[in-house]
Amino acid sequence: MGDSPLTLAEYKNHGGTEGLRAALKLAPHDVTTLVKNAGLRGRGGAGFPTGVKWSLVPMGETAPKQKYIVANGDEMEPGTFKDRLLLERDAQQFIEGMIIGGYAIQASVGYVFLRNEYFAAAENLRRNIAEWYAAGLLGDNILGSGFKFDLYLHTSAGRYICGEETALISSLEGKRAIPRAKPPFPAQSGLFGKPTVVNNIETISNVPHLLHYGADWFRSISKSKDAGTKLFGASGMVRKPGTWELPMGTPARELLEVHAGGMRDGLKLKAWLPGGASTDFLLPSHLDLPMDFDSIGKAGSRMGTGQMIVLDDQTSLLGMVRNLEKFFAQESCGWCTPCRDGLPWTVKLLDRLIAGQGRPGDLELLTQQTKLLGPGRTFCAHAPGAMEPLQSALKYFRSEFEAGIEQQKVAA
């Protein structure tokens, strides 16, 4: 990637629009099958197979006429900035991917739901969309195929919960950004009640290449069972924080020690979150794990966005967990009770422990909350995500929590 954003002409010189041309020669259903066969999994964090998601959309004569494809660019996961880079530097492949996705599910309209603060990305995207319209690659009868596709950019008002696909849809409809009950899934009743697919920006950006070079090629560039490449990243007290496109399955140690240049002088790795704030802590002993969905899952965490956050031995673990929980408490949409009222309580307990004024029972309370705010108990995955760093911190570093209990209270 150069310093300035890629233009459409430059993009074309590098094989741009070839994927679209290939897709339009296929039946929509075959595009979906190809994506399914390629093994592309969602890059937003959950890793749901993209082709499967597309295949859930009703097709054919009986399907609703209006369908939508929505790109989730509400990248608000702490420590994650991969979609921003994609849209700031190379939005061309993303636009191409959106048209292909729209074609596959026969959606004539696409929306990009972009994080409020991504001004540069928004500017570049607007410019690029205009280029594509000017070149006749968006709008009516794209490349003479008869397929019509319009793409709109919507910049968010700025809520973490908008990254949850159904809350994103609510927000896009102009309603409160509150997640929706599933079923019905968006593929059946999504944006404005119509069948809708929501994909992450990075996921969509993979699609043109996969169409251009084929499913086998896509699987071949990975080091693991999960196909393709991935934007991995590292932040925290490393020498060179950043984001890099690497084969899926690249070992975490390579990320940290080679690409991020290792820990800064005098600091040692204490723990790391593999893919954003809503993933469980892993230890230095997990560094040789390949970064893919299954391997990280087996170790008791989630790969999430693949953007690792590194905790060194000089930074307060409790402080970090507390910052994360404060973020999650603030970003709760306020819909369901455990999340809305439980997270602020968690923060207050952590504050008290940090101040050394914890009371006997606080750890048990925190441990109980990791269950009460866990999967199945809340309306959406927000609070369960928030509990991941807390529960793993309690598991690996319980003594640091215990140290926050006021000794007088214990004696009493």
Add this chain to the structure above:
Amino acid sequence: MSKVTLHVDGRTIEVPAATNLLQALLEKGIDLPYFCWHPALGSVGACRQCAVQQLKDENDKNGRVVMACMTPCADNLHLSLDHPEAAEMRKAVVEFLMTNHPHDCPVCEEGGHCHLQDMTVMTGHNYRRYNFAKRTHRNQDLGPFIGHEMNRCISCYRCVRYYRDYAGGKDLDAFGSASNVYFGRASDGALESEFSGNLVEVCPTGVFTDKPYGESYTRKWDLQQSPSICGSCSIGCNLTVGERYGSVKRIENRYHGEINGYFICDRGRYGYQFTNDAARPRRARAKNGEVLTADAAVARAAALFKSGRVLGIGSPRASLEANHALRELVGAGNFFRGESKSCGELNTLGVEILSKGPARIASIHDAETADAVLVLGEDVLNTGARLALALRQSVRQEAFKMAAHANIPLWQDSSIRILAQDAKSPLYIATPAATGLDEIATRTFRDTPARIAALAQQIVHMLDSTAAPAAGLGEADTGLAREIAEALKQAERPLIVSGTGCGSAAVMQAAANVCTALAKAGKTPQISLVFPDSNSVGTTLMGGGTLDDLVHTVQSSKLEAVIVLENDLLRHMTRQAADNLLALVPHLTVIDCVATSATEQANLLLPAGSFAESDGTLVNNEGRAQRYFQTLVPKDCDIQESWRWIQQIARACGRDFGDDLDALTAACAAAHPKLAGIVNAAPNAKFRISGLKIPRQSHRYSGRTAMDAKADVHEPRPPQDRDTPLAFSMEGARNNLPAAEIPIFWAPRWNSPQSVTRFQQEINGPLKGGDPGVRLLAPDANARPAYHAAAMTENPGLCVTPLHHLFGSEALSARGAALQTKIPAAYVGLSPATAQKLKLSEGIKAEFEAAGVSMILPVRLKPELADSLVGLPVGLKGVPAIAPGTALKFIGIVA
């Protein structure tokens, strides 16, 4: 309805398949706490309170926690409420809610009928481990009806779901996010919805409270309560009236599966205040202000009959018993319905249409489920508000159809709303002026009553080509008629709504014609007509001449006296006409609960009990006879039931009308075959449960012996009720009450209005033992009456059209302080074009003359009013009662 089997903690139960676990368990009488679910609002899964353990099979000891309200009933589902994981979750959710909920129960109006209190106890949460600061909110002034205390909020979202999604309100919303969600208005101000009062019952705790009740507060368990029927319009919503210290303290919705369900309008909830007015007539008195003893007053009234002919004027707002007693006292030939000729004719036509068929008479519940609705002439929101709320639900039938197609269960409220978005089933509104339902209408039609009737005639023609087309309709209107006919034909449950509101027999007849045409086209039409008063249908079935006939009789024959029963003549005639009439009346006796122009001129005034101080039977707009029951016995005054005054006068005349309600109900039923069913409206005074009467006071009623101690330390003997099976007592039978005679909805562990599920056969279904009341009209579905075209005399110039106001157009409710703040000032409504023609503009005072009466009123522009109509607001102070359609002349601008 297909059933499935659930296994719950060792119990096997059969439940309907098409429901969710929470509803199914509640229906079976199993206690499971909840907050966000509401029987009328469905499930959204927000509060996470109704956690149960779902198990794989009978051997599974682990399972997983699921939310009962979001889990469909499936056959052979194994569940546990007792499972420690589920029980821990339920307890924890209340503990989370309590992190911010204040401990102000002792000073909170909700205390004692608080759903949050009940659920907290139910979960077993009793010790709070949270020991940090609570978040606080600033409260708002939401107007005269609703108090606001946001610090108590548990963010269940019921208020906004009810107010916005269900009732269509716009000025209450959820603001903020995370643990700082605020439910209120964008800024302070009176809530705009006509149904705002229901927030009090929808809110599971004390955020939204009944403001007038709070201003003169009594704990729920200290109220003496009785089942009542709303007297504020013809719909006949069921109410519970609560009294303490001789005043009505509050009115609550009383569930009726066919009529009001869980909700009433604000006129019904707050319209009681007139009954507490200290200036109400309390003593029998003569014209010169001379106070009489009750006995002396009765003797004077009786003496009138010795010397000559006495005429009686009945009342469409008085009970059948009172009307019948007066009719018997004066003789059928001397009895007149207390309404004008034009009004009486419309009522007669309405009852005839309902009786004849072929249309089924739609209850409110039927209206909610109608899948295509045509409104002809009626401003339903202002004349029969509860019906308007039902029509709001009717347009959701399209959404339910879409949901069924998409396999989304009907209780999945938010999912259905998302799927359907703005899709609505057909609702067409043809009225002279804009209505509050226009925003949900498929299309509206604005024109004179005659043109509305013409539109309907064209619809008839489209449905039945043998019927003549309407003359003089333009292409657009013919197209609209075709569209409406098509929508009605496509519907499975079409409903025609009309009524007396626009004062046009032609419109009402046209509504009947549409029903006949639909029946001929093979449909099963339903009809709902709105009438002017709470007992219009009952008094119409009873019959009698109108006030115009009375005037004629007074002018042409010699008479001794006129007795007016609960009737303000100025509601039915102009002051000039009333004065002319009374000038010819040698002696005027008035029996009423409020002071009116008639009581001012009465030679003899007998103070009558209001709805809260009497019993009786009313017949609502569907022809359902319903009984209301006395809440309190007024002390230190002569107030008694109007019919009891008449019974006493009869006795003094040497006649026997009995001395209780049942005697009159039975006599009325015997005298009028069409009213024969009214004796079954509710069990009579002889009814007992295990030999016991039904107490009006709760088992926690306190201060009984202290209440009157300031006057007398001896505990008075409680009043005896010989009219009904209810008792002014704490003692008696509380279980298995007949549905019409439930004074208190309460069940162990259920102190809030949510206890209603314990009284229903099924949730949202009829009350146990059947919903109260008796339908008196039995239309013939096979009838095919000939199409009548009522005479349509279009006035060439300006003519009067009545404009109705929920707050102000009804006489008694309009006297209350809270309601008065909502009543508009008198005005005359003109279309902008007419105003321009007359060189008038908004706010200018103009003089008009109609029926020989001059009136000076400020102009209000009504953008959608037909140019030839002049809108006169019904019942507003300073607006004369002039018959609809009367020609009206513009006199000039008043400086």
